[in-house]
Amino acid sequence: MFPTRLLRSTTVNANEIAHFSKLSAEWWNERGEFSFLHKMNPVRMQFIREKLLETAYDEQPEEAVDAKKVGILEGLDVLDVGCGGGLLSESLARVGARTTGIDASESNISIAQHHASLDPRLASNLTYKHAPAESLLTQSKRYDVVCSMEVLEHVDNPSMFLKTCAELLKPSGHLFLSTISRTPLSYFLTIFMAEKVLREVADGTHTYSKYLKPSELLEFFQLYRSSLPSSVNGDSVQTQSRPWITRLYSGEPTRKEAEVRGMIYNPLSASWVIAPRGAWGAAECNYLFWVRKPALNDTL
């Protein structure tokens, strides 16, 4: 565990870490506590993949993009914040990303490391680190893609956490989040049903008041401007980028700036699906969020 001094300066919640450390041995049991996450993983990867492909199609001539290529993330630096047992990190590394997984729980990291060592494919481009996200800010390394899946609802100070994630990105980098919205439906499904009635998820995993609505995330990035290195603009007048989301159209961001997609669990096929864009009520419970850091010259 971290010294308390360090804890205070981070968004890590000590109780949450204790909770997940207790469960860490369960991470790779696909039929156990985390089976929902295992089933969610392909969908998250699909979202990441499709979003990266979409931006590639926007920026490159069509024939230069190979939609069937497995290694869509080949050579990109990817950070997985709150990697847990490494479910997402392993998948990212397998499609070619140079992946770093960090988690505030030491036992999670050792589980993740142990599991990755079973797969000879992962040795070359997957590393784990026991560290809170804030500690990476002191280093100069920045990432092409930062993912933080099902973490936001467990952190103490979400806006500070989002700022940290945002600052760890290179310009034009992608931030992927997935979390749970704060609605009666999400309370019913993720806490009442999942934890209390069906007991699929350990009691106390979720705290309703920590859930964030998609509109709140959008609002945050409408206001958020990343700081630019002063050397880029020699006259040092412009020190901040444009807001990450410049405008909303009836509550929806533009396709090139950000996206919210609902994720729905189908109990019959025991799998998650990504709801179509703008599907009514789809983002009332679990949702995926993507936002892109403005490019260096994109100061608006």
Added chain:
Amino acid sequence: MLLYTNAPRLLSKFLSSTPPNRLVRCLSTIHENYDVVIVGGGPAGLALACALGSKSELQNVLKIALVEAGELSRVHNWSSPNGSFSNRVVSLTNASQAFLKDTGSWDYVELERTAPVKEMQVWDGVSDARITFSTSELGLSSTGQSGMARLIETLNLQRGLLRHLHAMPTVQIIDKSRVQSITSDETPGSWPMVHLDTGRILNARLLIGADGPNSPVRSFANIPSYGWSYDTQAIVCTMDHPPKGPFLGPNTTAYQRFLPTGPIAFLPISATASSLVWSTKPALAAALKACKPSVLARMINAAFRLPDVSVGYIHNRILEAHEAGKPLTEEEINAEILWREQSHSINQTSAYSSMVPEASIESRIPPSDVELVPPVVTSIQPGTVASFPLRYNHTETYVGEGQGSRTVLVGDAAHTIHPLAGQGLNLGLGDVECLSRCITEAVMRGGDIGAYTCLLPYTQERYLENHKIMSACDKLHKIYSTSFGPLVQLRSVGLEVLNELDSIKAAIMMSAGSVSRKNNRVLSYNSDARTTMFNVAAKGVESMNTAAHVARVVRDGLTGLAADTLQTVAKAANSYHQARKDVP
């Protein structure tokens, strides 16, 4: 990368420090890592290797090996003179063919040695109630090469798949290697190790059992299965017969008669040769196999033609003769059949006569009932008579868990089925198509292809699908293996009614895969096949004439059923009174 990267270093260390004999042992136990190890070089295993090897997404991503105990070069170099055919023939549905075309394997198959099935005649051996399926009725184009299915020798298919595999470098074929044992570490999620009798050890991220009914992979994965053996042996052989006359269509009609002892099927493979699959009681199968080929040919002709009571009689004659150790000669069996025909007043010129037509009368106008029975078999191709027992078997799941995780079963390793509908390999190819789709999907999303979650959609999609067809075949076998009067009436009415309902017939053929499904997404139903199906269904409902006819058939059938039941009751009462009288 996938081989242990430090193997060369380890080797040089051993070279300097170990005596030669130990060195050999160490060399032979180097573990090789593969992403996919397919055990079994049968049609299903080969098709899976081809499907995975031909996916453009998987190029240079997966390291694939196929392990086979036998020598595959024999299959690869197999050839057979024109006109003679191997005795193992399978029917490939259009769905299966479409899949093989998609993977590119179909180009390597010798098409001249295959034949389309454009019509099917199926009838009840006891009541002669008949159902016909024909391509034109199903809205498939009746012209051209395609039919509702295509008959192909298993060896031709296997050779095609092997040739395709040799044309792609991505799959390593390890033949002449028997799987000695499969082990795994205690750690959950560790890779299964396949020990070969050549000393090689393959570590598999995903171990696929395409290794047939006695699957070693299944026993390693500890997947329970349930089933029963039918008290039935299937006799197969290749039959020669004269080509159909100038007034008849080509030899593209398959025939199947449900005798109470089991179905006998006639599957056209060329103009003058057809394949036999005759399921019957083991004792009779043994007797028939012991017969001279010319006698067997007579028996086949009779089995398609004579009324059930006479078929039963000559079967008893064969059995008695076999038990007595004095097999019947051709003259004797001929005389028997002729006598039975006369007593049933079957005309010598009728198609129901088993007599081999003389060459001189071949060009005459054929009898009107000639389409109802297969051509008269003149001889059996030498060395093609064989038999095998029939079983129904279905595993409880297709994906291994716990100690047996990272395993998955396809084809006969997961399910074996009665061959009466010719669906065994088609189910296997359906598995292969789905599993290859599943694996590709998982790879694209960075999944660990050996993980339970990645393989779950495969079980979800295939298990029910297979079970549906398997139990349908099983029920058919059971319904038709009785000659109990009322039941015969019922099933005959059912069959005749079915025969009038184009829509339901179409639905049966759809689910039997006569329409190819273009299925690109996991767990999605194809809209094309559905549309065709509903179109045909709608057409069936339109015709009121059909409905009237159905009503008539049902009425007649029910009258017959009532009469039959009364008769049975009367007989029973009679024998009861008889019995009472006998008691003093």
